[in-house]
Amino acid sequence: MSIRVNGMEVLPPDDARVSLLDHLREHLHLSGTKKGCDQGACGACTVLLDGNRVLSCLTLAAQADGSNVQTIEALAAESGALHALQRAFIEHDGLQCGYCTPGQICSAIAMAEELRRGDPSYVTLDLAAGPPVVTRAEIRERMSGNLCRCGAHNGIVEAIEDMLVETAA
Amino acid sequence: MTPFGYARAADRADALARVGSGARVLGGGTNLVDLLRQNVEQASELVDVSRLEGAIRESDDGGLLIDASVRNATLAAHPLVRHRYPVLARALLAGASAQIRNMATVGGNILQRTRCMYFYDVEGARCNKRQPGAGCDAMDGFNRYHAVLGASDQCIATHPSDMCVALAMLDAVIHLSGPDGERSVPLTDFHVLPNATPQTETVLKPGELITGVELPPPSAAVTHSEYRKVRDRSSYAFALISVAGGLAIAEGRITEARIALGGVAAKPWRATRAETALVCVAPTPDAFLAAIREELVGARPLSGNGFKIGLAERTVVAVLGALAGARA
Numbered sequence: 462m463s464i465r466v467n468g469m470e471v472l473p474p475d476d477a478r479v480s481l482l483d484h485l486r487e488h489l490h491l492s493g494t495k496k497g498c499d500q501g502a503c504g505a506c507t508v509l510l511d512g513n514r515v516l517s518c519l520t521l522a523a524q525a526d527g528s529n530v531q532t533i534e535a536l537a538a539e540s541g542a543l544h545a546l547q548r549a550f551i552e553h554d555g556l557q558c559g560y561c562t563p564g565q566i567c568s569a570i571a572m573a574e575e576l577r578r579g580d581p582s583y584v585t586l587d588l589a590a591g592p593p594v595v596t597r598a599e600i601r602e603r604m605s606g607n608l609c610r611c612g613a614h615n616g617i618v619e620a621i622e623d624m625l626v627e628t629a630a
Numbered sequence: 631m632t633p634f635g636y637a638r639a640a641d642r643a644d645a646l647a648r649v650g651s652g653a654r655v656l657g658g659g660t661n662l663v664d665l666l667r668q669n670v671e672q673a674s675e676l677v678d679v680s681r682l683e684g685a686i687r688e689s690d691d692g693g694l695l696i697d698a699s700v701r702n703a704t705l706a707a708h709p710l711v712r713h714r715y716p717v718l719a720r721a722l723l724a725g726a727s728a729q730i731r732n733m734a735t736v737g738g739n740i741l742q743r744t745r746c747m748y749f750y751d752v753e754g755a756r757c758n759k760r761q762p763g764a765g766c767d768a769m770d771g772f773n774r775y776h777a778v779l780g781a782s783d784q785c786i787a788t789h790p791s792d793m794c795v796a797l798a799m800l801d802a803v804i805h806l807s808g809p810d811g812e813r814s815v816p817l818t819d820f821h822v823l824p825n826a827t828p829q830t831e832t833v834l835k836p837g838e839l840i841t842g843v844e845l846p847p848p849s850a851a852v853t854h855s856e857y858r859k860v861r862d863r864s865s866y867a868f869a870l871i872s873v874a875g876g877l878a879i880a881e882g883r884i885t886e887a888r889i890a891l892g893g894v895a896a897k898p899w900r901a902t903r904a905e906t907a908l909v910c911v912a913p914t915p916d917a918f919l920a921a922i923r924e925e926l927v928g929a930r931p932l933s934g935n936g937f938k939i940g941l942a943e944r945t946v947v948a949v950l951g952a953l954a955g956a957r958a
């Protein structure tokens with residue numbers, strides 16, 4: 462078997478202890494995915510595994526065998542044209558140092574899909590009702606797994622709001 | 631981290647065989663990978679059960695059967711859970727972050743270990759749970775998050791799961807499979823109090839797997855239930871106190887009350903005394919307070935967590951008050 466990373470087949474590491482994060486960064490030289498805490502507490506290492514957002518620091522690379530992994534490197538078009546959310550982050554100052562940004566962006570892209578599916582969150586008032594109304598409180602709760610130590614959260618929430626409006630239109 | 635091998639279980643029999651020969655079970659890995667990396671735990675072999683069939687289906691009696699490998703996010707979003715067991719959906723959504731809920735399995739959530747920082751600090755702290763007889767640095771240390779009920783002079787750690795608090799309130803039953811066959815244990819009997827052996831946390835036997843969780847058909851108080859979590863920040867933090875509550879009221883009297891508490895003990899705490907005190911009484915804040923006080927008679931505050939007793943009282947009164955108000 463193999464792992465499909467951004468459309469490319471790669472082998473899992475020989476050592477089962479290697480995390481998906483270290484495999485991406487150290488072996489595949491995809492350094493866009495960041496290591497913040499290496500213990501599940503910050504979200505900087507967020508990638509998409511078969512379309513779902515997961516923490517690559519707590520995923521063993523072996524666990525991703527046979528799966529599709531997407532990282533921040535796969536987001537812009539071949540031409541270099543940025544993804545709508547990447548543009549929105551720039552427009553709304555959704556970053557300062559940029560260290561949390563790849564994780565924020567991967568996380569928000571999966572979040573948009575969860576919203577589209579109608580998944581509830583802790584702050585969704587009526588769990589039995591249909592798709593939740595998208596409010597800032599919903600975005601903040603759903604993005605709480607991504608910390609930003611520069612405090613760019615307001616810009617991040619605005620950028621995500623922008624993307625959600627754009628894709629809904 | 632000591633070197634280990636990794637294998638994906640082909641099916642349940644394969645998983646059991648590997649566990650029987652000493653492999654550690656790997657679910658989503660959100661707790662175990664961390665504990666291995668911090669050298670709190672060691673393994674020579676891992677068997678990944680997270681890709682085994684993960685179904686959620688109605689049982690013959692109208693309850694729900696949930697396979698152990700179901701992810702926390704999948705369970706929380708399931709229509710039957712959202713409609714019939716709202717307390718469980720909300721408790722799951724209160725836990726960790728969206729990323730972690732996508733990874734975490736039901737089996738792993740039940741068996742996750744305490745977040746006591748002294749338990750994690752292999753180099754720097756004494757911990758009776760990690761090393762029986764070593765001592766407990768939490769006793770005179772930072773114990774804001776620790777237990778007020780059921781603790782011992784050996785260990786004051788709490789069980790960190792939100793999901794399990796809802797499961798305790800729902801009379802959930804854990805299905806186990808092992809070398810001696812299959813058996814079932816009520817969730818409230820699955821985790822054990824520390825007493826003199828805090829290294830023993832559950833009744834799981836060597837070689838056993840959790841295969842699933844069964845929920846009885848929803849009673850009136852289950853359909854009308856909620857989960858509230860109080861924490862140091864409003865999201866992505868473990869509970870200081872959490873409350874799973876459900877109420878059924880007829881003609882101005884409570885006919886059924888269900889309450890479980892999180893953040894108070896080494897196990898999710900079903901508040902049976904409080905429940906009994908509420909049957910047939912009018913749903914008033916005073917009645918709620920009197921009932922939870924009966925439950926907390928045996929509560930023992932530590933140097934840093936005395937506030938938990940009052941916080942538990944107020945949270946129970948608020949949750950039950952909201953449920954009574956919504957029904958009226």
Ligand SMILES: Cc1cc2nc3c(=O)[nH]c(=O)nc-3n(C[C@H](O)[C@H](O)[C@H](O)COP(=O)(O)OP(=O)(O)OC[C@H]3O[C@@H](n4cnc5c(N)ncnc54)[C@H](O)[C@@H]3O)c2cc1C
Pocket residue numbers: 500501502654655656657658659660661662663679698699724725726727730733734735736737738739740741742743790791792793838839840841866867868869
């Ligand atoms: C930063 C952070 C914040 C968190 N916040 C919260 C929170 O607020 N609330 C909360 O409830 N939780 C929280 N968690 C904990 C999280 O919910 C657990 O780590 C998760 O549920 C464990 O599930 P898993 O499948 O990843 O388990 P794993 O890590 O794979 O396994 C955990 C344990 O269960 C055993 N195991 C797994 N499956 C089985 C099985 N089928 N049979 C027998 N044994 C099995 C493993 O051997 C291991 O001992 C948080 C975690 C992190 C990292």
Ligand code: FES
Pocket residue numbers: 495496497498499500501502503504505506507516517518519
């Ligand atoms: S590096 Fe993975 S969550 Fe912080």
Ligand code: FES
Pocket residue numbers: 555556557558559560561562608609610611612613
């Ligand atoms: S931009 Fe610096 S951590 Fe978020």
